Amino acid sequence: xxxTLFVIFGAVAVASAFMVIVSRNPVVSALFLILTxxxxxxxxxxxxxxxxxxxxxxxxxxxxxxxxxxxxMLLRTGKEARRGYRLIFQxxxxxxxxxxxxxxxxxxxxxxxxxxxxxxxxAEAVRHxxxxxxxxxVLFTDYLYPFEIISVLLLxxxxxxxxxxxxxx
Amino acid sequence: MVPLSYYLLLSAVLFSIGAVGVxxxxxxxxxxxxxxxxxxxxxxxxxxxxxxxxxxxxxxFVFLVMAVAAAEVAVGLAIIICIFRNKATVNVDEINLMKG
Amino acid sequence: MPIDFxxxxxxxxxxxxxxxxMVFLSHLFGRKEPNPSKLSPYECGIPPVGDARxxxxxxxxxxxxxxxxxxxxxxxxxxxxxxxxxxxxFGLVEMGVxxxxxxxxxxxxxxxxxxxxx
Numbered sequence: 001x002x003x004t005l006f007v008i009f010g011a012v013a014v015a016s017a018f019m020v021i022v023s024r025n026p027v028v029s030a031l032f033l034i035l036t037x038x039x040x041x042x043x044x045x046x047x048x049x050x051x052x053x054x055x056x057x058x059x060x061x062x063x064x065x066x067x068x069x070x071x072x073m074l075l076r077t078g079k080e081a082r083r084g085y086r087l088i089f090q091x092x093x094x095x096x097x098x099x100x101x102x103x104x105x106x107x108x109x110x111x112x113x114x115x116x117x118x119x120x121x122x123a124e125a126v127r128h129x130x131x132x133x134x135x136x137x138v139l140f141t142d143y144l145y146p147f148e149i150i151s152v153l154l155l156x157x158x159x160x161x162x163x164x165x166x167x168x169x
Numbered sequence: 170m171v172p173l174s175y176y177l178l179l180s181a182v183l184f185s186i187g188a189v190g191v192x193x194x195x196x197x198x199x200x201x202x203x204x205x206x207x208x209x210x211x212x213x214x215x216x217x218x219x220x221x222x223x224x225x226x227x228x229x230f231v232f233l234v235m236a237v238a239a240a241e242v243a244v245g246l247a248i249i250i251c252i253f254r255n256k257a258t259v260n261v262d263e264i265n266l267m268k269g
Numbered sequence: 270m271p272i273d274f275x276x277x278x279x280x281x282x283x284x285x286x287x288x289x290x291m292v293f294l295s296h297l298f299g300r301k302e303p304n305p306s307k308l309s310p311y312e313c314g315i316p317p318v319g320d321a322r323x324x325x326x327x328x329x330x331x332x333x334x335x336x337x338x339x340x341x342x343x344x345x346x347x348x349x350x351x352x353x354x355x356x357x358x359f360g361l362v363e364m365g366v367x368x369x370x371x372x373x374x375x376x377x378x379x380x381x382x383x384x385x386x387x
Binding site for chain 1: 271377381
């Protein structure tokens with residue numbers, strides 16, 4: 001059951017990620033990217049990270065894609081002039097290196113077994129206290145400082161975006 | 170239970186698709202979407218490690234990555250709009266001057 | 270537990286099947302007799318001028334962009350709220366600092382006039 005769901009979600013995620021980079025129309029790319037995000041949310045649920053799955057839907061599939069679709073609409077230029085850059089050399093070299101990179105990552109994944117210090121949050125323990133509660137108690141105590149830094153980062157994001165995008169009067 | 174290596178392989182495949190997207194596409198919006206794809210692939214391996222090492226640190230990192238992605242998307246798309254206002258193109262090969 | 274999410278999965282599958290099935294069935298059984306006046310956007314009325322895909326104003330974008338930032342801020346309050354009682358005053362101060370820094374951002378965009386529509 002779990003393996004079946006993993007295969008379905010994974011296959012749809014890979015297929016739609018592929019469609020994101022091959023489709024000519026940016027709106028189609030954005031919609032396929034939403035599908036990829038939904039599949040990843042499904043995988044997070046399978047991995048027992050329900051809060052992250054909800055976050056994935058709310059933040060990525062909700063907010064970020066709204067922004068992408070807005071920008072695609074904003075930048076629509078009708079017929080986009082096709083210039084003569086073909087970049088065959090760059091594209092073929094790029095694809096070759098990415099395939100090599102993928103082989104490297106895959107071989108590392110298959111050959112090396114993961115070892116590491118195990119934490120206290122087994123599936124049983126997390127089910128007992130609840131996923132969101134466990135996540136929150138880690139985030140708001142051990143990771144207090146990174147959490148506060150997020151607010152500064154978001155502040156920088158707000159100011160940067162307003163300064164860049166707002167038309168001067 | 171699905172083995173950890175399956176999740177890591179899926180994550181590697183998604184990351185590679187994102188990298189290919191950045192390399193072969195010249196539309197700056199699609200390059201940006203490919204970057205989001207790569208961030209998500211890394212998030213998937215973080216969550217998988219968090220599950221298989223019985224620790225919640227991976228999920229906290231995903232939370233931080235999402236915050237970075239939100240701020241990055243806002244600023245990055247604002248930069249794209251600025252470029253479009255000045256040069257009326259979304260093709261990165263035509264954005265080849267350091268000044269305006 | 271993942272099994273708790275099974276109803277959501279079933280709901281998603283059902284909604285996809287229903288919406289996809291309706292489109293497919295009407296495509297399969299519908300009568301297709303196109304003629305020029307049927308294919309025009311308004312069967313009676315003025316003929317359309319120009320492209321339907323107008324460019325949106327940048328104002329929409331500024332609002333959408335501020336939405337994702339404050340959307341994330343809202344999302345951070347969820348996990349805080351579920352363990353608020355456990356953290357007591359410490360949690361309140363912690364979240365107060367977080368929201369305070371973002372309040373500076375809100376004041377900034379307010380003063381900058383980015384929320385004004387005209």
